[in-house]
Amino acid sequence: MRKSIGRELLLLLTFFGSIWAVVSYFSEDEAEDCDVIPEDLYDKLGDFVIDDFSQSSSLILIANDSFSLESWNEILHRLDFDNSNCRAIYLSRNPEVNAYTLPGDNIVVYSGLIEFVESGEELAAVMAHEFGHVKKGHVRELLKERFAMTSLIMIVSGDAGGNLLLELSDFLFTAAFSRDNEKEADYYGLELLERGNLSTRGMLRFFEKLEEEKMEMPEIISAFSSHPLSADRLEYIRTHAAKSVGDSLLNMNWNDFQKEMLDLAAHGDQ
């Protein structure tokens, strides 16, 4: 009898335990949903940041949903820009070797990167990596970790005080993705290149060159620290590149493209 009551009690506890587990699972899930930055707030924040950037440096529009520079069309087409979720790509004059994704999923490419890479395939590889950050929502994740939703609303509504704006600016200049996020963006990028029938050797070449040059010109390369290099990064990209099946080259003249972009960055879009 005791044994049976004990057993029933155990069953009851297991039953309520399961209900509790299910309920708490769903409420955690809902709480997480509430934390997701709403699309329009994220886009407005993107506009705010782009406006802010334009005050201090020229941003030349490369592509958005209704425009693209003709010389970029081949790369954008191979990387399926229209389905990338990226809102816009801008070129900015800056000697640092860098490209990054801002809140609002706007990508900025520095002229220093265009100068550093030696082929369209390498540039496509860097863009594919950025598209990975966009597609996987990495900037949203970083923002969510750093800012309360009310702070973001205050920023876009113009009610933010100086401290909050300083915090945003600090975030934009120092935020770095986690190594896991970097790996995820790399793998997404490698896949995207293959889908566009592009060899992933462009990505390998780019990262090999970063490794080679980081001793020579640390002040320029260090900017890529928003995308930290992990020890195994070259290794998995090398493994992937060795069996790359995408082999058609981009139909573009790299030297002409590079010259056009550097001229554009030097003279603005006047």
Ligand SMILES: [Zn+2]
């Ligand atoms: Zn990255």
